[in-house]
Amino acid sequence: MMEKILMILILLTSLTGVCPRRTTETYVKAGEMVALYCPHDRGSSRGDAKVIWTSYTTQEMDLTDMSSAEQRQMGVLVHGRSLVILSASVNHRGNYSCSLGNASSQFWFRLIVCTTQSREYLKRTQYPQICYTQEACTLNCPEVNVPAVNTPNITTNGIIWHKEGESLPKDGYFSSVEVNDHGEYTCTRSYLYSRQLYNMTFTVLLKIKPKEKSGQSMILSPRKNGVLNVDLGATVVIDCVAVMYSDFDEVFWFDGKSEVKMNNSFPVFYNYTRENNAGEIKMMASLVFKNVSEEDLSKSYTCRLESVSVPSNVTITLAQKASPSSLSLALGIVAVMVVIVVTVVVSVKLKMDIALFLRGTFCCCCSTSDGKSYDAFLMCYKSDTDAGLNEDDRKCLESVLEERFGYSLCLYDRDVLPGKAAAEAVLDCIEQSRTVVLVPTSPDPGPGSGLLSAIHAALVERQTRLVFIQTETTEASRSGSLPEALQLLGKTGHCVTWKGVSSMPHSSSFWKQLRYHLPAPQQASKIKLLP
Numbered sequence: 001m002m003e004k005i006l007m008i009l010i011l012l013t014s015l016t017g018v019c020p021r022r023t024t025e026t027y028v029k030a031g032e033m034v035a036l037y038c039p040h041d042r043g044s045s046r047g048d049a050k051v052i053w054t055s056y057t058t059q060e061m062d063l064t065d066m067s068s069a070e071q072r073q074m075g076v077l078v079h080g081r082s083l084v085i086l087s088a089s090v091n092h093r094g095n096y097s098c099s100l101g102n103a104s105s106q107f108w109f110r111l112i113v114c115t116t117q118s119r120e121y122l123k124r125t126q127y128p129q130i131c132y133t134q135e136a137c138t139l140n141c142p143e144v145n146v147p148a149v150n151t152p153n154i155t156t157n158g159i160i161w162h163k164e165g166e167s168l169p170k171d172g173y174f175s176s177v178e179v180n181d182h183g184e185y186t187c188t189r190s191y192l193y194s195r196q197l198y199n200m201t202f203t204v205l206l207k208i209k210p211k212e213k214s215g216q217s218m219i220l221s222p223r224k225n226g227v228l229n230v231d232l233g234a235t236v237v238i239d240c241v242a243v244m245y246s247d248f249d250e251v252f253w254f255d256g257k258s259e260v261k262m263n264n265s266f267p268v269f270y271n272y273t274r275e276n277n278a279g280e281i282k283m284m285a286s287l288v289f290k291n292v293s294e295e296d297l298s299k300s301y302t303c304r305l306e307s308v309s310v311p312s313n314v315t316i317t318l319a320q321k322a323s324p325s326s327l328s329l330a331l332g333i334v335a336v337m338v339v340i341v342v343t344v345v346v347s348v349k350l351k352m353d354i355a356l357f358l359r360g361t362f363c364c365c366c367s368t369s370d371g372k373s374y375d376a377f378l379m380c381y382k383s384d385t386d387a388g389l390n391e392d393d394r395k396c397l398e399s400v401l402e403e404r405f406g407y408s409l410c411l412y413d414r415d416v417l418p419g420k421a422a423a424e425a426v427l428d429c430i431e432q433s434r435t436v437v438l439v440p441t442s443p444d445p446g447p448g449s450g451l452l453s454a455i456h457a458a459l460v461e462r463q464t465r466l467v468f469i470q471t472e473t474t475e476a477s478r479s480g481s482l483p484e485a486l487q488l489l490g491k492t493g494h495c496v497t498w499k500g501v502s503s504m505p506h507s508s509s510f511w512k513q514l515r516y517h518l519p520a521p522q523q524a525s526k527i528k529l530l531p
């Protein structure tokens, strides 16, 4: 039984499949005009062939061969490829076909005549149109199944617009359309045929959209270069504010992989507000982190504007704020480094003052038992230039060192015992002194520079501590004018420059430098030795 049904079904499908007929369905309101148009057959090259219209309504009828009187009686008009039904009635519903000659394939039409404004009819004959606020708008009356322009004896009588619920006819043109112009418009096309008006009506559903603007915008707040510094465990809200101009545009939050939930029982969710202000829609989507976790820091969050015009997006990532402990550690390190740098700078600048201060404070009574009788041997030598210290300066130097600073000095003209050979006496003096201070003098009071050469070897051998006083002139001309021995000694010793009057005050840098290079004065030996 089943097999038989199956066989029949297969037979039926194969039968219909043998001759597939594509049928064009046309809806028409009762009493209105409709025109069917026979398409060109691409398979046939016979352009001159006659178009044959056949009606399969009540009975099969060849409409093409009918006289014009018979056609008029039936309320149809055949002209070439067009079949015009002047005023559709129930009698007109059914199938129609057209073919080129008797050889070409047939085209099929099914005319559905709707007696009332049925839902099906409204659905099929309502045409949408969109206009934008503050822009000009021309309503388009559809040209569907209208008679061909060149159909003889049919002339068009214009289009009349009506708005649903309004009695007065409307112009189909708006110079500037507004939102409240939206709604259903009916256009009636009228055609004059043998002094009779035949009508076709269409419904246009006009939608008014806010003017399309390109100036969409998206802003995140708070925002700082796409990175927001947050504390773990904090509650953070990021607002994504988008300005757009279409009702269809939406803003979403994504967490890289998927859309963020809008359910506020999730630890991360978003909610939004939407305001429409004269066509400018402002949507704020707030991404809420109830309790920022490590996982949230590893993701990037994108606020995406899905738009009919230009979609766009902005992305933000969360970063952990520097914790207070690591911040204070960093500050501590910086502070220590600053202290070190300041200390180094100060020590270099004030090394002499510090050394002298320490010496004065802690070393006033310390004595080294090195067996020496003097702190320094002031040895004058003849300066080749006239730039040496004069008699007064030399006296000043001696007295200040001894009386003001308490050094015990060995002076050639005072402490060297007469009767000895000069070199021997000088070497004795050097032996007894911790330092040798070489003083250039203009009138030579001492053993003379010749002696220097004689004792040079001895000085070097004993590694005697040398302080070399020079004047500004000798400093400048030092390399050339000084005796060779002196130059060699100058390299091993410390140099202190006597600047004349400016070096006189006891607080001058000359005294500081000189005292710095001299060892601490040995008070005890001074008391013991000085007469």
Ligand SMILES: *[C@@H]1O[C@H](CO)[C@@H](O)[C@H](O)[C@H]1NC(C)=O
Residues within 6 Å of the ligand: 021, 023, 056, 057, 093, 094, 095, 110
């Ligand atoms: C029109 O043709 C279809 C097949 O295409 C058929 O089902 C229908 O019955 C026909 N209608 C009339 C009124 O002949």
Ligand SMILES: *[C@@H]1O[C@H](CO)[C@@H](O)[C@H](O)[C@H]1NC(C)=O
Residues within 6 Å of the ligand: 102, 103
């Ligand atoms: C087609 O029409 C022509 C005349 O127009 C006729 O001679 C021919 O026999 C017809 N062919 C068929 C298959 O009906």
Ligand SMILES: *[C@@H]1O[C@H](CO)[C@@H](O)[C@H](O)[C@H]1NC(C)=O
Residues within 6 Å of the ligand: 068, 152, 153
């Ligand atoms: C068109 O009208 C003219 C006269 O006005 C008439 O002679 C002719 O037959 C008409 N044509 C059709 C196709 O009805």
Ligand SMILES: *[C@@H]1O[C@H](CO)[C@@H](O)[C@H](O)[C@H]1NC(C)=O
Residues within 6 Å of the ligand: 031, 087, 190, 197, 198, 199
């Ligand atoms: C077409 O409309 C006009 C006016 O709108 C009316 O006078 C005329 O009778 C209508 N024609 C038909 C066939 O209904």
Ligand SMILES: *[C@@H]1O[C@H](CO)[C@@H](O)[C@H](O)[C@H]1NC(C)=O
Residues within 6 Å of the ligand: 233, 291, 293
């Ligand atoms: C945030 O989460 C952490 C761990 O997930 C938890 O210990 C803490 O109590 C939470 N804080 C709040 C305010 O819910």
Ligand SMILES: *[C@@H]1O[C@H](CO)[C@@H](O)[C@H](O)[C@H]1NC(C)=O
Residues within 6 Å of the ligand: 263, 264, 265, 266
């Ligand atoms: C939100 O999520 C919770 C838990 O997943 C669920 O129980 C609840 O039904 C959701 N609420 C809504 C409005 O979807």
Ligand SMILES: *[C@@H]1O[C@H](CO)[C@@H](O)[C@H](O)[C@H]1NC(C)=O
Residues within 6 Å of the ligand: 264, 270, 271, 272, 273, 286, 288
């Ligand atoms: C979104 O959620 C947050 C946190 O629950 C709340 O403070 C805010 O008012 C909500 N916003 C809207 C527009 O619902």
Ligand SMILES: *[C@@H]1O[C@H](CO)[C@@H](O)[C@H](O)[C@H]1NC(C)=O
Residues within 6 Å of the ligand: 254, 302, 304, 312, 313
């Ligand atoms: C964001 O926009 C850029 C272009 O501006 C696009 O390449 C990218 O795929 C978008 N990202 C997301 C997540 O939509």
